[in-house]
Amino acid sequence: MCERAHTLATGLGGVNSVVYSDGVTTSGAPRRSTVKDIAAAAGVSRGTVNRVLNGGYVSPEARAAIQAAIAEVGYVPNTAARNLKRRRSEAVGFLALEPHTVLLEDPNIGAIMLGANAVLSLAGYQMVSLVIDSDRDTERVARYLSGGFVDGAIIVSARAYDPITTLIGQIGLPAVFVGHPPDLTNAIPFVGIDNVGSARAITQRLMATDRRRIGMIAPALNRDSGVDRLTGFREALGDRFDPALVAEVPHYDYAGGVAGMRTLLDREPALDGVFAASDAVAAGAMQVLREAGRDVPGDVGVVGFDDSSWADRTQPPLSTVHQPAREIGRRAAELVHRQILGDEDVPGSVLLPSPVVWRHSA
Amino acid sequence: MCERAHTLATGLGGVNSVVYSDGVTTSGAPRRSTVKDIAAAAGVSRGTVNRVLNGGYVSPEARAAIQAAIAEVGYVPNTAARNLKRRRSEAVGFLALEPHTVLLEDPNIGAIMLGANAVLSLAGYQMVSLVIDSDRDTERVARYLSGGFVDGAIIVSARAYDPITTLIGQIGLPAVFVGHPPDLTNAIPFVGIDNVGSARAITQRLMATDRRRIGMIAPALNRDSGVDRLTGFREALGDRFDPALVAEVPHYDYAGGVAGMRTLLDREPALDGVFAASDAVAAGAMQVLREAGRDVPGDVGVVGFDDSSWADRTQPPLSTVHQPAREIGRRAAELVHRQILGDEDVPGSVLLPSPVVWRHSA
DNA sequence: TTGTAAGCGTTATCAT
DNA sequence: ATGATAACGCTTACAA
Numbered sequence: 001m002c003e004r005a006h007t008l009a010t011g012l013g014g015v016n017s018v019v020y021s022d023g024v025t026t027s028g029a030p031r032r033s034t035v036k037d038i039a040a041a042a043g044v045s046r047g048t049v050n051r052v053l054n055g056g057y058v059s060p061e062a063r064a065a066i067q068a069a070i071a072e073v074g075y076v077p078n079t080a081a082r083n084l085k086r087r088r089s090e091a092v093g094f095l096a097l098e099p100h101t102v103l104l105e106d107p108n109i110g111a112i113m114l115g116a117n118a119v120l121s122l123a124g125y126q127m128v129s130l131v132i133d134s135d136r137d138t139e140r141v142a143r144y145l146s147g148g149f150v151d152g153a154i155i156v157s158a159r160a161y162d163p164i165t166t167l168i169g170q171i172g173l174p175a176v177f178v179g180h181p182p183d184l185t186n187a188i189p190f191v192g193i194d195n196v197g198s199a200r201a202i203t204q205r206l207m208a209t210d211r212r213r214i215g216m217i218a219p220a221l222n223r224d225s226g227v228d229r230l231t232g233f234r235e236a237l238g239d240r241f242d243p244a245l246v247a248e249v250p251h252y253d254y255a256g257g258v259a260g261m262r263t264l265l266d267r268e269p270a271l272d273g274v275f276a277a278s279d280a281v282a283a284g285a286m287q288v289l290r291e292a293g294r295d296v297p298g299d300v301g302v303v304g305f306d307d308s309s310w311a312d313r314t315q316p317p318l319s320t321v322h323q324p325a326r327e328i329g330r331r332a333a334e335l336v337h338r339q340i341l342g343d344e345d346v347p348g349s350v351l352l353p354s355p356v357v358w359r360h361s362a
Numbered sequence: 363m364c365e366r367a368h369t370l371a372t373g374l375g376g377v378n379s380v381v382y383s384d385g386v387t388t389s390g391a392p393r394r395s396t397v398k399d400i401a402a403a404a405g406v407s408r409g410t411v412n413r414v415l416n417g418g419y420v421s422p423e424a425r426a427a428i429q430a431a432i433a434e435v436g437y438v439p440n441t442a443a444r445n446l447k448r449r450r451s452e453a454v455g456f457l458a459l460e461p462h463t464v465l466l467e468d469p470n471i472g473a474i475m476l477g478a479n480a481v482l483s484l485a486g487y488q489m490v491s492l493v494i495d496s497d498r499d500t501e502r503v504a505r506y507l508s509g510g511f512v513d514g515a516i517i518v519s520a521r522a523y524d525p526i527t528t529l530i531g532q533i534g535l536p537a538v539f540v541g542h543p544p545d546l547t548n549a550i551p552f553v554g555i556d557n558v559g560s561a562r563a564i565t566q567r568l569m570a571t572d573r574r575r576i577g578m579i580a581p582a583l584n585r586d587s588g589v590d591r592l593t594g595f596r597e598a599l600g601d602r603f604d605p606a607l608v609a610e611v612p613h614y615d616y617a618g619g620v621a622g623m624r625t626l627l628d629r630e631p632a633l634d635g636v637f638a639a640s641d642a643v644a645a646g647a648m649q650v651l652r653e654a655g656r657d658v659p660g661d662v663g664v665v666g667f668d669d670s671s672w673a674d675r676t677q678p679p680l681s682t683v684h685q686p687a688r689e690i691g692r693r694a695a696e697l698v699h700r701q702i703l704g705d706e707d708v709p710g711s712v713l714l715p716s717p718v719v720w721r722h723s724a
Numbered sequence: 725t726t727g728t729a730a731g732c733g734t735t736a737t738c739a740t
Numbered sequence: 741a742t743g744a745t746a747a748c749g750c751t752t753a754c755a756a
Contacts, residue, residue: 147441
């Protein structure tokens with residue numbers, strides 16, 4: 001039995017054919033053994049078992065017997081009971097409050113996650129990431145966070161007045177915001193970069209290449225990062241700033257770049273420079289420019305933001321602002337960890353350097 | 363106080379300057395209120411409180427008083443206690459056993475996640491994704507899974523003999539594998555596609571465009587999907603199969619495509635067709651071809667696998683095999699859910715259709 | 725309809 | 741060095 005079922009399907013049949021192989025019987029899991037069981041098996045009390053589990057004085061003989069028993073039955077502690085007693089879970093939640101598309105195509109989020117996980121892991125914490133993709137999710141995640149499943153949380157792309165954001169404040173869960181601090185200044189620290197300064201810097205650099213008509217594709221104006229990047233752009237342009245040359249788009253994604261670039265080209269065919277507020281957006285913009293027969297950087301210079309893996313893969317490679325995503329994740333993790341440990345004075349914010357990296361798209 | 367600290371940094375300073383703003387004092391969280399508290403506040407017993415929480419007969423007056431009390435103090439149940447009693451967590455774990463790069467740049471994983479989350483969410487389950495990025499992680503996640511934090515697990519890209527894979531089997535946790543079933547056929551179902559058939563089909567299609575020398579970039583030969591795709595390729599080519607024209611690379615990633623394409627071009631400059639076993643790989647390969655001055659599809663036809671967002675964004679758009687990632691996620695979630703519910707005969711495997719989609723790269 | 729009490733599996737505080 | 745025993749906060753019979 002149990003032939004590999006997938007040799008049966010062709011993969012070509014466009015129809016909705018679904019192949020089921022033979023059933024699998026879910027064997028009712030045998031009851032897990034408890035400290036009590038181990039104690040009985042080793043002929044000692046639960047207290048002693050606990051002492052070998054969590055440190056304490058215990059005689060060599062007893063210890064040996066207990067360890068044997070543990071190995072024998074493959075004992076693994078029940079964390080619900082343990083958490084209940086210890087009043088902590090040794091887990092930290094990670095949530096990215098981003099729309100689908102961004103979540104799927106923004107490599108930065110993954111990098112932040114990996115960075116955060118690295119330091120939490122070292123500290124013995126389990127990082128669990130929760131996706132929020134509907135109101136139902138929001139509610140459930142809120143319960144999850146306040147229910148004691150985690151000792152702290154890292155929240156990426158929080159917006160002010162977001163239900164989760166406010167909840168965290170209310171229940172006093174150790175937390176840190178990444179990237180986009182909410183407008184309301186509350187007791188929750190954040191780590192990020194200087195979006196205004198970086199946007200200003202890269203726009204200035206673009207201006208220095210002698211562009212006459214510079215536009216911006218401005219996504220996510222409902223987030224601090226979005227408005228900050230726009231602010232920096234405006235500051236750099238000064239008198240030359242023309243509101244008609246900023247195309248607002250909803251998200252930091254490829255589709256936003258495509259839409260924004262079309263708008264811009266429409267409004268100002270003589271455009272010769274574009275600041276796209278993320279690399280994914282820039283990639284979309286470059287695609288439109290290519291289709292419109294515009295050469296980059298010959299006819300129009302394009303700069304992005306993030307220095308994510310997109311930047312290396314556009315043609316030509318993108319000039320952009322480097323965002324130290326991995327490090328941001330690490331810092332965020334450190335900050336929650338310190339709060340969990342009860343550190344009284346963790347910094348209210350950490351800003352990391354985000355230098356301009358100049359490649360060939362402008 | 364609390365000026366926005368980030369107006370201070372320039373974002374340009376290449377040095378390791380880090381700006382800390384004023385500290386934040388972690389307010390010791392006030393004790394959470396319990397069912398007992400609510401009962402006291404409402405002047406009823408805990409049993410009654412529980413009845414309004416979890417359904418049951420309760421008089422209108424009592425109910426009103428209790429609900430008022432709950433709202434008053436913002437009661438939220440302690441899940442550790444609840445799990446301990448109920449012996450379930452209403453959460454399921456999601457793990458992707460992939461290397462960094464793949465995790466970060468493979469949009470399919472995100473899509474699977476979203477699909478799975480959608481159905482789990484509807485069923486009232488919290489999906490938590492766990493990243494495994496080191497041996498330390500493996501061990502901790504193993505404890506997490508066996509400790510009762512989750513009622514089930516979805517495992518993407520499992521390999522046979524992987525510690526997690528075997529653990530899951532041992533502890534009898536309801537689980538399902540996605541994409542790449544382990545070689546050992548055990549009691550854990552999987553959902554995926556027919557890799558052999560699909561690889562064969564797209565290779566045949568490529569052959570039909572009159573290519574003479576067709577090579578393959580073959581990543582992840584330590585996974586079923588990797589060897590299956592290679593098998594399909596070989597089957598399609600039949601007598602014309604030339605082992606010198608398959609370039610093995612470690613991972614399903616862009617870098618793999620770059621490396622593999624270089625190898626292939628090196629070994630056979632007259633190459634005029636390439637099957638890259640994932641879209642990310644194909645994107646890397648096309649980049650190398652472009653740099654080598656080869657036109658796609660003029661000089662060499664390229665096909666990929668996955669139909670991820672990469673496929674739309676290569677230049678020209680990629681001919682590839684459509685993988686219904688979202689649906690795969692949904693099915694996987696259904697399968698764990700059914701197991702958790704105690705369904706005795708869930709299918710041992712589910713294979714979804716994966717049609718070839720023909721665009722312009724071949 | 726409501727209250728009481730036992731118990732989930734740990735950990736921690738006592739005596740011993 | 742070890743053994744009882746009392747919580748942790750919730751659910752759930754069962755009794756009232």
